[in-house]
Amino acid sequence: MEWTVRALQEQISAGQIRSEEVVKAFFERIDKIEPQVGAFLTLLKETAYEQARSVDEKIAAGQPVGPLAGVPLAIKDNLCMTVGPTTCASKMLEHFYSPYNAHVVENLKAADAVIVGKTNMDEFAMGSSTENSGLKRTCNPWNTSRVPGGSSGGSAAAVAARMCAAALGSDTGGSIRQPAGFCGVVGLKPTYGRVSRYGLVAYGSSLDQIGPITQTVEDSAILLNVIAGYDSRDSTCVSEDIAPVPDYTADLEQPFEGLRIAVVESLLEGAQIEVQQVIAEVLKIYEAQGAQLVPIQMPHFDYAISAYYVIATAEASSNLARYDGVHYGYRSSRAQDYIEVYSKSRDEALGPEVKRRIMLGTFALSSGYYDAYYLKALKVRNLIREDFTRAFEQADCLMLPVSPTTAFRLGEKTADPLQMYLADIYTIAVNLAGVPAASIPCGLDRSRLPIGFQIVTAPFTEQTLLRIARMYERCTCWHQQLPEIAQ
Amino acid sequence: MMKMSDSYTIVVGLEIHIHLATRSKMFCSCELVYGQPPNTRVCPVCLGMPGTLPVMNKTAVEYAVLTAMALRCQIAPLTKWDRKSYYYPDLPKNYQISQYDLPIGSSGYIEISQEDGGTKKIRIRRAHLEEDAGKNIHDAGGYTAVDLNRAGAPLLEIVTEPDMNSPVEVRALAEELRRIVRFLGVSEGDMQKGHMRFEPNINLHIQRNGQVFKTPITEVKNLNSFRALERSIAYEARRQYEEFLEIGRTLQMGNKKTFGWDDEQEITVLQREKEEAHDYRYFPEPDLVPVRLTPEWLAEIESRLCELPLAMERRFQREYGLSRYDAGVLTAERATAEFFEQTMRLGAEPKRVCNFLTQAGLKIANELSVPIDRLRITPETLAKLAQMVESGLVSTTAANLVFEQIAREGGEPEVIVREKNLLQSSDGGQIEVLAEAVIAEQPQAVRDVVEENKKAKKALGFLMGQIIQKAGGQVNPKLVSQILQQKLNALKGKP
Numbered sequence: 001m002e003w004t005v006r007a008l009q010e011q012i013s014a015g016q017i018r019s020e021e022v023v024k025a026f027f028e029r030i031d032k033i034e035p036q037v038g039a040f041l042t043l044l045k046e047t048a049y050e051q052a053r054s055v056d057e058k059i060a061a062g063q064p065v066g067p068l069a070g071v072p073l074a075i076k077d078n079l080c081m082t083v084g085p086t087t088c089a090s091k092m093l094e095h096f097y098s099p100y101n102a103h104v105v106e107n108l109k110a111a112d113a114v115i116v117g118k119t120n121m122d123e124f125a126m127g128s129s130t131e132n133s134g135l136k137r138t139c140n141p142w143n144t145s146r147v148p149g150g151s152s153g154g155s156a157a158a159v160a161a162r163m164c165a166a167a168l169g170s171d172t173g174g175s176i177r178q179p180a181g182f183c184g185v186v187g188l189k190p191t192y193g194r195v196s197r198y199g200l201v202a203y204g205s206s207l208d209q210i211g212p213i214t215q216t217v218e219d220s221a222i223l224l225n226v227i228a229g230y231d232s233r234d235s236t237c238v239s240e241d242i243a244p245v246p247d248y249t250a251d252l253e254q255p256f257e258g259l260r261i262a263v264v265e266s267l268l269e270g271a272q273i274e275v276q277q278v279i280a281e282v283l284k285i286y287e288a289q290g291a292q293l294v295p296i297q298m299p300h301f302d303y304a305i306s307a308y309y310v311i312a313t314a315e316a317s318s319n320l321a322r323y324d325g326v327h328y329g330y331r332s333s334r335a336q337d338y339i340e341v342y343s344k345s346r347d348e349a350l351g352p353e354v355k356r357r358i359m360l361g362t363f364a365l366s367s368g369y370y371d372a373y374y375l376k377a378l379k380v381r382n383l384i385r386e387d388f389t390r391a392f393e394q395a396d397c398l399m400l401p402v403s404p405t406t407a408f409r410l411g412e413k414t415a416d417p418l419q420m421y422l423a424d425i426y427t428i429a430v431n432l433a434g435v436p437a438a439s440i441p442c443g444l445d446r447s448r449l450p451i452g453f454q455i456v457t458a459p460f461t462e463q464t465l466l467r468i469a470r471m472y473e474r475c476t477c478w479h480q481q482l483p484e485i486a487q
Numbered sequence: 488m489m490k491m492s493d494s495y496t497i498v499v500g501l502e503i504h505i506h507l508a509t510r511s512k513m514f515c516s517c518e519l520v521y522g523q524p525p526n527t528r529v530c531p532v533c534l535g536m537p538g539t540l541p542v543m544n545k546t547a548v549e550y551a552v553l554t555a556m557a558l559r560c561q562i563a564p565l566t567k568w569d570r571k572s573y574y575y576p577d578l579p580k581n582y583q584i585s586q587y588d589l590p591i592g593s594s595g596y597i598e599i600s601q602e603d604g605g606t607k608k609i610r611i612r613r614a615h616l617e618e619d620a621g622k623n624i625h626d627a628g629g630y631t632a633v634d635l636n637r638a639g640a641p642l643l644e645i646v647t648e649p650d651m652n653s654p655v656e657v658r659a660l661a662e663e664l665r666r667i668v669r670f671l672g673v674s675e676g677d678m679q680k681g682h683m684r685f686e687p688n689i690n691l692h693i694q695r696n697g698q699v700f701k702t703p704i705t706e707v708k709n710l711n712s713f714r715a716l717e718r719s720i721a722y723e724a725r726r727q728y729e730e731f732l733e734i735g736r737t738l739q740m741g742n743k744k745t746f747g748w749d750d751e752q753e754i755t756v757l758q759r760e761k762e763e764a765h766d767y768r769y770f771p772e773p774d775l776v777p778v779r780l781t782p783e784w785l786a787e788i789e790s791r792l793c794e795l796p797l798a799m800e801r802r803f804q805r806e807y808g809l810s811r812y813d814a815g816v817l818t819a820e821r822a823t824a825e826f827f828e829q830t831m832r833l834g835a836e837p838k839r840v841c842n843f844l845t846q847a848g849l850k851i852a853n854e855l856s857v858p859i860d861r862l863r864i865t866p867e868t869l870a871k872l873a874q875m876v877e878s879g880l881v882s883t884t885a886a887n888l889v890f891e892q893i894a895r896e897g898g899e900p901e902v903i904v905r906e907k908n909l910l911q912s913s914d915g916g917q918i919e920v921l922a923e924a925v926i927a928e929q930p931q932a933v934r935d936v937v938e939e940n941k942k943a944k945k946a947l948g949f950l951m952g953q954i955i956q957k958a959g960g961q962v963n964p965k966l967v968s969q970i971l972q973q974k975l976n977a978l979k980g981k982p
Binding site: 086206 | 496522531534535536537539541542543570574579580581582633643766768769773774775776796831939
């Protein structure tokens with residue numbers, strides 16, 4: 001049985017296999033693998049089977065079905081769903097049930113997808129290893145003593161271990177691409193404004209974007225087809241008059257003629273040697289297909305992490321102010337007055353990294369510091385945007401590592417948050433610029449841990465991005481590698 | 488107690504919050520209705536549920552721009568939204584979406600009427616839009632309950648410069664602003680429903696021996712009636728002066744105090760001693776895009792601007808010779824003013840039409856709680872009726888009855904007058920007969936008139952009344968007066 005979205009959808013819609021059987025097969029895998037990986041916070045067996053049966057009935061009755069008919073998917077637990085809790089992996093929302101579905105969840109349902117569960121993540125998407133989950137530990141399926149990356153670690157691990165055909169994640173500073181890289185799967189962060197954020201629990205509103213984590217480039221294109229597009233409920237969502245949504249699968253197999261790849265030499269130096277070597281091989285594969293390398297400078301890239309940790313935390317400090325124990329979520333039983341309802345509820349239910357970022361952001365927005373931090377960070381952000389604009393005047397895409405290292409050990413970096421922040425060097429600038437980027441599996445290191453490379457393109461050129469990614473994927477077989485646990 | 492050598496000026500600036508009469512809330516589609524059971528007019532967005540995003544209400548922006556235009560403000564070509572952070576249980580997100588450094592309107596003014604009939608310009612510092620908070624209800628059996636029906640309602644905040652110098656002026660400004668927003672149709676301005684809330688900033692400039700002492704500024708929070716506004720300022724002025732005599736403290740950075748108003752005892756109550764170092768941590772709202780007020784859009788909004796009530800009031804005095812009082816009553820509501828003007832265009836007598844409208848008209852409209860233009864009477868029928876009184880066909884009293892019937896049930900004045908037999912006699916012969924009869928019957932009254940003694944005026948009225956009574960009320964009083972006067976003059980031996 002082939003587990004890709006494309007293969008499953010084709011067989012199910014053609015009536016060759018029933019969705020119910022597929023879902024059963026996935027749940028059997030989950031029963032076997034999940035205890036070692038811990039990718040899911042909630043499994044939605046009952047509703048998954050209901051959805052599967054209803055798709056099967058439609059097919060049996062000869063009714064038309066959606067592009068994800070009967071395909072089992074997983075959803076990061078910061079996407080609101082009316083079924084099951086929406087926890088953001090926080091004690092604060094451990095028992096919170098959303099009264100509505102996120103835009104992307106509505107779209108998946110309309111496309112007849114089957115949702116098997118909600119995946120683990122760093123609490124409120126703050127982290128790069130999923131170790132900041134307040135509810136559960138997730139291990140990397142390739143080596144369970146390693147982190148799966150984060151913050152969409154549960155989604156990436158679930159796809160890597162084939163506990164679902166594909167998943168949705170969210171990416172604020174690399175949270176789709178980095179875990180995809182660590183777990184050897186494809187992760188796509190679309191252009192800011194391409195996918196509605198309605199129903200995505202906000203971390204850094206001006207940076208957050210929802211995207212697919214899949215086994216193949218084609219699957220990412222299929223999922224993006226379903227989730228992309230205008231939604232009047234998100235004012236930052238771009239109108240289709242300005243940026244039409246193409247069929248991302250349409251010319252996927254067509255190589256990009258005369259591809260120019262921007263490369264920033266100085267940036268590669270910071271990466272682990274094996275990562276550098278693998279990236280060099282990736283570039284060779286493109287060159288062999290006629291691509292031309294264009295060495296460029298990204299003069300402001302170095303400031304991206306500083307700017308990001310000001311902007312993202314400033315927005316987060318405000319976005320997370322609503323978790324106060326008053327209206328919903330965790331409320332301390334020890335509060336004596338309303339001020340203590342706030343302070344004790346937040347103190348007891350939010351984890352240390354979330355508190356750290358709330359404090360950083362609160363500080364950055366405080367009167368007297370605003371100009372020196374927040375305003376300055378916005379200026380840096382503009383300079384970084386200009387760096388990308390210039391890069392895309394000279395080249396069709398930019399290629400970078402996803403992360404300086406492969407998956408690190410659980411607990412290895414938890415004591416040093418700054419070191420953890422610095423590991424986001426290759427992914428963060430992309431969010432500040434709002435451009436699309438994908439992480440594509442491209443090798444394994446000595447310890448058989450996956451390595452990914454990153455393709456970045458101009459705003460709203462996901463179609464080009466996916467075509468470029470497919471050029472690499474069709475020449476290699478890294479995307480077919482499975483962790484031992486999943487074989 | 489005032490020291491003999493002291494005199495002081497009250498200095499007041501005002502913040503006004505006005506609820507806009509849009510159909511839905513500022514950033515979600517919840518319908519705006521008042522007086523509903525708690526937490527029944529809410530949705531995930533105005534409840535601040537995780538993952539929700541605000542969507543701007545375009546009508547609210549247009550209402551705010553229209554008001555800012557009426558207040559002669561400069562309109563920002565590009566405006567944006569900012570988050571204002573503070574924790575309070577009635578604020579679901581613990582930040583309020585407001586406008587910080589690019590308000591919709593700035594540097595305007597409003598003209599208010601003064602007691603001497605003149606006008607005074609009060610400068611407007613800024614006008615911006617924001618979302619309202621909910622309401623904390625503190626008497627919920629030992630708990631505080633929160634009602635979020637109001638949360639997210641569009642609020643227009645207007646801030647004046649400290650240009651007002653008496654409680655009466657502040658009240659005049661508040662009332663004028665209410666009249667303007669009602670004229671523009673951007674707010675119902677219903678004080679009972681809390682559509683307008685006021686926060687005055689007050690201090691005194693005390694002149695003593697050629698020196699000026701400024702007292703510390705106090706802010707009175709959340710006043711929701713004109714009466715409370717006026718009284719709290721008068722009270723604060725007295726209190727500040729007494730405090731100055733007692734401790735002599737003057738205005739300094741950070742010694743502003745915040746007071747509440749006790750409506751029953753009519754006193755201000757201290758809420759915050761020092762101005763707390765409130766840091767609202769404003770920053771641009773990342774979930775909304777900036778608003779570009781294009782020249783085309785502004786022109787479209789400007790086309791909805793109407794003549795402002797005070798200007799209209801002055802024009803009514805000038806053009807129609809109405810008293811300031813009458814002109815004021817007519818321009819209290821746009822519907823009344825427009826009804827009056829339409830009737831004027833049909834060539835009716837101003838004072839007479841004014842009386843119909845401001846007496847019977849407003850009474851009935853009030854009773855039925857509708858604006859005057861919703862009554863069954865039209866400017867055309869009113870003009871006709873006024874004409875009938877003018878030409879002596881019906882008495883004023885009868886015309887009022889006709890007005891009331893038409894206002895309630897509709898109909899044509901000529902038909903009603905005929906049906907109800909209200910046409911008054913202008914038959915001079917009949918009146919002469921009746922007048923002679925009354926003169927014969929009432930020698931005493933006649934004598935009073937002829938002798939022109941102290942009772943003469945009263946006696947004349949009495950004789951008039953007798954004649955009208957004999958005629959069954961259906962006579963033209965002007966004609967009665969004329970004929971009676973002739974007869975009595977003859978008795979006096981005058982020509």
